[in-house]
Amino acid sequence: MKAIFKKDILSYFHSYIGWLFIGVLWFFVSLYISGYSFIGQNSSVVGAFSIAEIVLMILLPILTMRTFADEKRQRTDQLIYTAPVSIGKVVLGKFLAVAAIYSIPVAALCIYPLILSRFGSVSYPYNYTAILGLWLYGLACISICVFASSLTESPVIAAVLSFLFLLLTYLVPMITSMISRLGNFATDIMSIFDIVTRFESFLKGTLDLRSVLYLVTVIFVFLFLTVQVIQKSRYVVSKKTFSLGAYSSVMIVIVLALAVIVNLGAGQLPEDAVNYDVTSQRLYSITDDTREVLNGLDDDITIHVLVAESDQDATVGKTLSRIASASSGHVSIHYVDPAIDPTFMKQYTTADNIYLNSLVVESSDKYRVINYPDLYQRSSNVFTGETTTTGYDAEGQVISAIAYVTTETKPKLYILTGHGENTLDEQFLSAFNKLNIDYADLNLLLNESVPEDAQAVMIYCPRTDLSADDTAKLIRYAEDGGDLIAVTCFESEGSMPNFTELLAHYGVTAEPGLVLDSDYDNYYQAEVYLLPNVLYDETITKSILQGNGFVFVPYAQALTHGDSDDSIKYTDLMKTSGEAYIHSNANASTTDFAATENDEKKAYPVGVRADLLDENGEIRSTGIFYSSLFVFTASADQQVSGSNTKLFNGTISAVTDGDVTISIPVKTFTDDKLMINAKTARRLTLVFAAVIPVLVLLVGFVMWMKRRRK
Numbered sequence: 049m050k051a052i053f054k055k056d057i058l059s060y061f062h063s064y065i066g067w068l069f070i071g072v073l074w075f076f077v078s079l080y081i082s083g084y085s086f087i088g089q090n091s092s093v094v095g096a097f098s099i100a101e102i103v104l105m106i107l108l109p110i111l112t113m114r115t116f117a118d119e120k121r122q123r124t125d126q127l128i129y130t131a132p133v134s135i136g137k138v139v140l141g142k143f144l145a146v147a148a149i150y151s152i153p154v155a156a157l158c159i160y161p162l163i164l165s166r167f168g169s170v171s172y173p174y175n176y177t178a179i180l181g182l183w184l185y186g187l188a189c190i191s192i193c194v195f196a197s198s199l200t201e202s203p204v205i206a207a208v209l210s211f212l213f214l215l216l217t218y219l220v221p222m223i224t225s226m227i228s229r230l231g232n233f234a235t236d237i238m239s240i241f242d243i244v245t246r247f248e249s250f251l252k253g254t255l256d257l258r259s260v261l262y263l264v265t266v267i268f269v270f271l272f273l274t275v276q277v278i279q280k281s282r283y284v285v286s287k288k289t290f291s292l293g294a295y296s297s298v299m300i301v302i303v304l305a306l307a308v309i310v311n312l313g314a315g316q317l318p319e320d321a322v323n324y325d326v327t328s329q330r331l332y333s334i335t336d337d338t339r340e341v342l343n344g345l346d347d348d349i350t351i352h353v354l355v356a357e358s359d360q361d362a363t364v365g366k367t368l369s370r371i372a373s374a375s376s377g378h379v380s381i382h383y384v385d386p387a388i389d390p391t392f393m394k395q396y397t398t399a400d401n402i403y404l405n406s407l408v409v410e411s412s413d414k415y416r417v418i419n420y421p422d423l424y425q426r427s428s429n430v431f432t433g434e435t436t437t438t439g440y441d442a443e444g445q446v447i448s449a450i451a452y453v454t455t456e457t458k459p460k461l462y463i464l465t466g467h468g469e470n471t472l473d474e475q476f477l478s479a480f481n482k483l484n485i486d487y488a489d490l491n492l493l494l495n496e497s498v499p500e501d502a503q504a505v506m507i508y509c510p511r512t513d514l515s516a517d518d519t520a521k522l523i524r525y526a527e528d529g530g531d532l533i534a535v536t537c538f539e540s541e542g543s544m545p546n547f548t549e550l551l552a553h554y555g556v557t558a559e560p561g562l563v564l565d566s567d568y569d570n571y572y573q574a575e576v577y578l579l580p581n582v583l584y585d586e587t588i589t590k591s592i593l594q595g596n597g598f599v600f601v602p603y604a605q606a607l608t609h610g611d612s613d614d615s616i617k618y619t620d621l622m623k624t625s626g627e628a629y630i631h632s633n634a635n636a637s638t639t640d641f642a643a644t645e646n647d648e649k650k651a652y653p654v655g656v657r658a659d660l661l662d663e664n665g666e667i668r669s670t671g672i673f674y675s676s677l678f679v680f681t682a683s684a685d686q687q688v689s690g691s692n693t694k695l696f697n698g699t700i701s702a703v704t705d706g707d708v709t710i711s712i713p714v715k716t717f718t719d720d721k722l723m724i725n726a727k728t729a730r731r732l733t734l735v736f737a738a739v740i741p742v743l744v745l746l747v748g749f750v751m752w753m754k755r756r757r758k
Contacts, residue, residue: 051141052145060149064748064752065110065111070149070152071741071742072103073107074156074740077099081093081737082729082737086728087733090722092161093178094253100186101185104189108150108189108193108214109193109196109208111150111193112206114197114206115198116274117198118203139274143194146190146193147187147190150187158179161176163732167722169328171327174327181247181250184260184263185246185250189217191271193213194270194274195270198277199277217242220245221245223238243262253326254325254332256324257324261311265307273300329595329715329716331717332363334443335712339374342450345375345379346454347378347454348412349380349410349453350379350382350409351446353368353381353405354402355384355385355386356385359404360383361405368446369381393417396408399417402417403421405420406419407420407449409446414453418446424440425690425714439690439716440715441714444712448482451484459504459704460501461487461503461700462488462499462502462506463489464490465491466492466493467514469507469508469510470508470537476693482697483701483711498525503703504700505531507534508680510537510540510544513544515546519547523550526554526660526671529668530669531703532554532669533671533673535673535677535679538561538677556609558606559632559652560632562630562631563654564629565578565624567624567625570624577602578602578654579598580655582597582598582621582622583619583621585657588695588698588699588701592691592694596689596691599692600685600687601655601675601676604654604674606624606652606675609656616658616659616660616661617661617667618656618659619656619657620655620656621653621655622654654676657672658671679692690714
């Protein structure tokens, strides 16, 4: 086998076809990686691998067409078959030779994640799982092409057959969907040949051992079929032709049956045992917070899914399966085919715009409907009108619904009005529903006091001062154990002594003007667009620090406070670097933010938690303060991939019942962006997509010409 392997692999380089294959494959894949990662600044190479399916469909038939067909054409096949080595080893040797040629450019792709890591955060498991999938997919295609080459003595016909076989496997998903969207016996048979879908599972951020097993099985089956084809042609003139042919047919049936049984058996294994999430955001895993909720369940929950099980959203299906398996039997999944039961949803909602794959989370006495679009986060481009799916929220929505249907009451939060307060963006208002919080406006001019059912009061950027009466009501509410969230506004109209008095009740002061940071790592584009250091708090900032660690806080005031003592405990949530300073007279139109000699540079808090303590040291009231009027806006949140929303959710949870306000953050689909300037991107593209493939082709051409002259 070694001699055959050595002979074949050298023939690929001597005939120039090996060099051509490596150079062309590297060029196309590297060209797409350059556009996707170097120029597009995406931190993964996965998006560029979609081109590989088309390129391999064209190149592999050319690379493999001479494997057996040329041996037959030149009548040299009998020399190989009469060699003191089994036919199986002959086939394996030739397959490994082609596989080695293919593996060279694929192995070289492993350098790309290392290069990208110099310009930002890169998920190595995600990238290298995709490269593994590309390698296994290519080997499976090679085994098919080798089989096609064994069927004929014409290399051209072998190439055409290989292309047709690969094209058929490429079209299987489309043909299957055309036959039936709901699935039937024909589509089940077709799915046996669906190599592409198994390959693409690697590109979605999961290492699915079932896909690995399937591709390995394809390689084995087609190499086995190749052996059978050669065995039959080898003994075609033998007197035992009939018996050997019958034996070959029986063995083919047995091997194919075993392959199907093994893969069907793997499909019955638990999802967690065969499917591993390799995405940086853990898109397809469930969080520890979710497991904690599920472990605490006493009630039985049914999740109705409005779709036939065979036609479900695969990603949502995996999430639901993991939730059910982690619930110790308390959560069950029930699929409802609307074609069979078209009126099912009418008992839960009167809405007409309920989509397939929508969910109903139901306990014995409560339920919540989750419409399918709510399972994904989308953003729109205001210039093009194009909508892009940016995040996945199935886990968060389902766990929120489970918390809702298993609790009797919902906390209520009041949002103060009547003082020119900012209005929360719809994105943040919708977060209240996910947090299982009721909210309502509160005008203290129309109320003698803060309502008794208030779990907390939120004051969001008042432009005018509170009245003395309003302030007295809020202080009395705090003294009675109520909690407060306040966001200050540097653009307030005139002095605000009453609002200042309310903050002072918690020992906090909002300094006039704006705080700026001259440390490059702590601002974005301009010193006033702060990216403060996020400090740990179990409820408020934990999820941020587990994510990208950034919160965007533009146009913020400095918050100052005393030291913690027996009456007040302070926790800084966000803080500038030590290179920050205050511009006391700055406003929205200020353009000169340069520090002066008199500006004191120090670290200033821009987010503070102040807990008022009783005589026993227990918390009797919590105040949470932020100093940027833009902190809870969609535009600020978008800059840091949802971290400001995490801050909002954590803040609300800190002043309400944490057992009810469960909020699993949206998991972003978007890759972290790299910091590659245009000049560097062009240079990298030139080197990897032009210079390297040209050098490979030139070296191959020179060696081929030298060989010909000999």
